[in-house]
Amino acid sequence: MSKLPNEAFRDTIGTIDEEGKRKFIFPKKPSGKFYDYRKWVSYFLLIILVANPFIKVNGNQFMMFNILERRFNIFGFPFWPQDFYIFVLFMIVGVVFVILFTVIFGRIFCGWICPQTIFLELVFRRIEYWIEGDRGAQIRLSKQEWNEDKIKKKGFKWFLFLLISFAIANVFLAYLIGSDALIQMIEDGPETHTSTLIALSIFTGVFYFIFVWFREQVCIIACPYGRLQGVLLDNKSINVAYDFVRGEKEEGRAKFNKQEDRASTGKGDCIDCKQCVNVCPTGIDIRNGTQLECVNCTACIDECDVIMESVGLPKGLIRYASEDEIEKKEPFKFTARMKGYSAILLILVGILTGLLFLRTEVEAVILRLPGQLFEHKGDNISNIYTYKVINKTNNDFKDIHFELVGIKGTLKLVGNQHLKVVKQGMSSGTMFIEINQNLLESDKTKLKIEVYDGNKKIETSTTSFLSPRSFD
Numbered sequence: 001m002s003k004l005p006n007e008a009f010r011d012t013i014g015t016i017d018e019e020g021k022r023k024f025i026f027p028k029k030p031s032g033k034f035y036d037y038r039k040w041v042s043y044f045l046l047i048i049l050v051a052n053p054f055i056k057v058n059g060n061q062f063m064m065f066n067i068l069e070r071r072f073n074i075f076g077f078p079f080w081p082q083d084f085y086i087f088v089l090f091m092i093v094g095v096v097f098v099i100l101f102t103v104i105f106g107r108i109f110c111g112w113i114c115p116q117t118i119f120l121e122l123v124f125r126r127i128e129y130w131i132e133g134d135r136g137a138q139i140r141l142s143k144q145e146w147n148e149d150k151i152k153k154k155g156f157k158w159f160l161f162l163l164i165s166f167a168i169a170n171v172f173l174a175y176l177i178g179s180d181a182l183i184q185m186i187e188d189g190p191e192t193h194t195s196t197l198i199a200l201s202i203f204t205g206v207f208y209f210i211f212v213w214f215r216e217q218v219c220i221i222a223c224p225y226g227r228l229q230g231v232l233l234d235n236k237s238i239n240v241a242y243d244f245v246r247g248e249k250e251e252g253r254a255k256f257n258k259q260e261d262r263a264s265t266g267k268g269d270c271i272d273c274k275q276c277v278n279v280c281p282t283g284i285d286i287r288n289g290t291q292l293e294c295v296n297c298t299a300c301i302d303e304c305d306v307i308m309e310s311v312g313l314p315k316g317l318i319r320y321a322s323e324d325e326i327e328k329k330e331p332f333k334f335t336a337r338m339k340g341y342s343a344i345l346l347i348l349v350g351i352l353t354g355l356l357f358l359r360t361e362v363e364a365v366i367l368r369l370p371g372q373l374f375e376h377k378g379d380n381i382s383n384i385y386t387y388k389v390i391n392k393t394n395n396d397f398k399d400i401h402f403e404l405v406g407i408k409g410t411l412k413l414v415g416n417q418h419l420k421v422v423k424q425g426m427s428s429g430t431m432f433i434e435i436n437q438n439l440l441e442s443d444k445t446k447l448k449i450e451v452y453d454g455n456k457k458i459e460t461s462t463t464s465f466l467s468p469r470s471f472d
């Protein structure tokens with residue numbers, strides 16, 4: 001990009017003053033085509049976000065991230081700790097998708113999809129505009145003494161913010177521990193679930209702090225995705241951008257003068273009204289070029305379009321465009337970098353789909369007890385094993401038993417010979433296998449064990465059987 005005369009903006013961020021103190025931003029209330037679209041997208045996404053933990057697919061919560069029990073449901077697929085590799089791959093696919101998306105469309109995710117932006121800009125700030133009024137009224141209110149009017153407005157706003165933070169904390173908890181568990185806890189009452197109540201209070205406090213005070217600092221300082229923009233974006237990425245060629249022309253930006261024929265003066269189309277700055281929720285001036293703080297919220301596009309219309313100039317001085325499109329008039333191209341990321345994404349999605357289809361609903365793990373060799377029992381050799389049967393289905397297994405196949409021998413569980421494994425549950429224990437030593441052909445025989453629920457075979461597992469080295 002051509003170098004703009006004043007680069008001082010690079011030394012500071014819009015939300016910190018010269019003394020290093022927090023500077024609160026009072027953005028003008030956005031309005032316009034993109035803001036309306038964003039409102040509809042936000043309603044849709046908020047419904048999905050709130051409904052997700054309460055939707056069930058085949059009895060499984062649609063989305064669940066139970067970190068404590070290491071159980072995750074994604075799109076209704078339950079992932080156990082044993083499926084962790086699939087979950088990790090799922091996350092990698094997500095990251096590559098976001099990278100590809102960012103390389104092509106810049107920070108479109110931040111402006112349109114990110115829950116932080118949606119809650120801050122399209123929930124909390126809208127309440128703020130409703131109670132405190134637009135930018136000017138908010139600035140006046142913040143400067144005025146604590147009189148009755150200010151106490152009422154601020155108190156009401158903070159009360160509503162607290163209620164919404166509490167509601168968000170509940171939804172967050174439903175993702176973490178599961179909606180069934182959350183509903184059960186609500187029915188039982190808070191006194192029987194003190195630890196959950198403490199967690200809920202902490203989450204509420206965190207959300208309240210973020211939306212009342214920390215706000216856009218999340219995007220500017222804390223968000224790792226925001227920090228990655230510098231490496232992901234290039235001149236071909238589409239971003240909310242100021243058309244500096246048109247806006248500055250030969251003579252630079254200048255105030256609008258009704259009396260002059262602007263086209264003949266060489267002045268740029270930007271009339272320096274600063275409305276794009278006033279409306280920006282991160283307090284930046286988009287005319288300085290692509291900046292880390294810009295969350296691509298499109299508010300400046302809408303605002304500038306209104307100004308351009310009012311002075312009879314074409315809209316789109318600020319618009320979605322790549323730097324090459326603005327500077328070299330190059331149309332969008334699917335670059336080699338984009339092709340590379342797309343290819344990686346396709347391969348990963350292919351592997352993930354394959355793994356999802358190959359993933360078994362029942363898992364039986366039979367392992368020799370560590371440190372134990374074998375035992376002679378007359379003509380028989382005995383090995384001891386631990387077993388684990390995981391039921392990932394939504395049906396209880398009421399009559400699980402094991403059968404040795406391909407070789408004659410006995411298999412005995414310690415305790416009950418027939419197991420029960422409840423849905424989404426696990427059963428584990430110890431078993432002995434005894435085989436006549438004349439039947440063994442090596443000191444380490446591979447065994448195949450079938451697992452049945454009643455008469456139905458549900459899984460086949462393998463393990464090894466040790467015996468003396470008398471076969472050499």
Ligand code: SF4
Binds near residue numbers: 271
């Ligand atoms: S809103 Fe448009 S015309 Fe006004 S300062 Fe911003 S870019 Fe220039």
Ligand code: SF4
Binds near residue numbers: 240285296298301
């Ligand atoms: S510069 Fe424009 S798109 Fe970027 S955050 Fe500010 S208002 Fe939103």
